[in-house]
Amino acid sequence: MGKSRTKRFKRPQFSPTGSCQAEAAAAANGAGEEEDDGPVAEFLEKLQHPSAEVRECACAGLARLVQQSPALPGLARRDAVRRLGPLLLDSSLAVRETAAGALRNLSACGGFEVCDDMVTKDIMTPLVALLKECSAGLDSNEMSPQEKKDQNRNATENIANEAVNVLWNICECSSRAVSIFNKEGCLEIVLKYLSRFSTNVDLAISVAYCLQTVTEDNPDLLKSFSATALHVLESAMVCPASSMEYILLKTLVAGTIWNLKDVIPSKSQAEIINAILKILSEVLEMDAVEVVVQMKEAETQRLKTAAETEDILHNANGDDLMEDEEMEEIPHKRKARKKTFISDLLPPTDKELRETIALLTAQQTALEIIVNMCCSEDPSDDEWEDLSSSDESDAFLETSFSESGGQLLSPLCLSHEIHTALTNFFIPKKVFEKTASPSSIAVDICSRHPPWKPLIRKMNTIQCRALVGLQSLVSLLDVDHLGGAPVLQTLALHLSQLLFAQPDFVKNADFLEAISSALRALLQTMASKSIPQCMTPDQLMSFCKASIHSSNVGVRVNVVSILGITGSVLAKEDGTLETLQTIGCFLLEVATKDPCLVVAGEALDALFDVFADGKEAERASIQIKLLSALKEFQPIFKMKIRKEGRGKYSPDQLCVLNNVKMNLRRFVAYQETVEKRLTP
Structure with missing residues (x-):
């Protein structure tokens, strides 16, 4: 979308x-x-x-x-x-x-x-x-008096x-x-902070987040990037990954440099794109489950050692408190109060948790950058696709309605450099792997330790970002670059298992939107290449019936599109009459009853797909009285566009709706010829 x-x-x-x-x-x-x-x-x-x-x-x-x-x-x-x-x-x-x-x-x-x-x-x-x-x-070079006073x-x-x-x-x-x-001139200031990445990674990460935000769609700022500024970014992007936090920093800076691609000389474009995707590939290569396990074990061992050291100190000193003179020998530490423990003398640390969060955030960020790389020239996802099922300027033949394709998905394209880098660094494979549900081992570890529990949500977010990435890559790359038909069939089976392994998937809005988008793109690609689909019509119908009540418009649009794709494939096969009738009735109900015109328009477009061609489709359309239902709904749809359109929908959405309205008129005329031919 x-x-x-x-x-x-x-x-x-x-x-x-x-x-x-x-x-x-x-x-x-x-x-x-x-x-x-x-x-x-x-x-x-x-x-x-x-x-x-x-x-x-x-x-x-x-x-x-x-x-x-x-x-x-x-x-x-x-x-x-x-x-x-x-x-x-x-x-x-x-x-x-x-x-x-x-x-x-x-x-x-x-x-x-x-x-x-x-x-x-x-x-x-x-x-x-x-x-x-x-x-x-x-x-x-010198500390201010206040800094000396605060000893900070x-x-x-x-x-x-x-x-x-x-x-x-x-x-x-x-x-x-x-x-x-x-x-x-804030750019110069924050770049100075970023240049201190080797001594203060926290500050550098904050700056990198900020830069990734302000460099997006900001041509005025891009002009301000000098060779010196680019060198600071480059230095941070190639810094040694000595910790997970530095991995996060490198990933964020890679995202910023991607935003700067328009000011990078064309001769350096391929080199920069390769450098960015190399970092993203390395980030996604890391096993988050292994890191969670290792870091939790390290934390447990550290706390155990600290407790043992504390006991030793306690036994050595008895119940006596440290005297103030003794405390003075330990610089920059708090003086003893009612009781002194070794933990009081050490700065509080949650290093292992911070490191794990940094890796998970880096992987989430990498997936988001990949999605934006794939879709950098398309409208945002809160806008409906600006292409309808046919162009107004094209001659329309009622007897060959199916030639229009019925697709509202915008055609996407990638530059040669990005396409090559994506495949060279095995990005599709690594994104696909991240669509798996979070490991039960990692989830169990995090569930048993309250400070680690938020990481479960983080892992779920990574899965959702990977599903969105899957949608983009499947829409963009050739089947061969995705691994061929067997890989797509495996992916379809994988998505069905993800869905039906979670009985309450409808309650997870982010997951539902992401997986419905991925499934839509995958089924469309498979249908366009005549690759047999692994999910049965009954499975798809149960998924769509459960999801069509979602409050998320994007989910409902995906659902009706999925049925349109499925129905258009089945319409060309024998013995599919009952299934086509079920799909047709479902889409008719959505088109006529959904309160959102965007969903209604997509449902109509899906109906055009399903019943545009094929003997079984023609018979099914007669059985469900498709023509009379559409004739009755046609004036209502036109009235809704006229009354609600300008107040609720963007110009791009209205353009699509007007095209659907025109195609509805043409499709009704086509159905009239079908009914005349098949009705005695």
């Missing part, structure tokens, strides 16, 4: 640390119980407190509160953005960081409207100023990381923010 664009996904959020954690957690718990916005008012008032520590805790409390949906209206009413904005330039570095964290969470949780409102309330002015100050601070050598980079995340979220939602990014 056109271009599959990357959707806006929930972003990693800021978590307050230190002495403000308890207050922030209490605020989060209270937010769900309070009907008014009392906690919001209290924290916003404390933002003006003369004590930097109080201001910091207030920001941390707001950072937790904004993750509660009921708190968002109160924050908007009390102008939280205008109150938090000045704190981005607070004299305290800790306040700057927590204020940026609160704004980061607000932009991540609030969605498009909140982000656009943040731009309206001029959050970009202090944000850009903060980014510039951090950039200048990184140039300084990484304070500037930590603040920059939070600020870049705010910038990323807002630019993803607001074209005005992107325009300000362009005008204020």
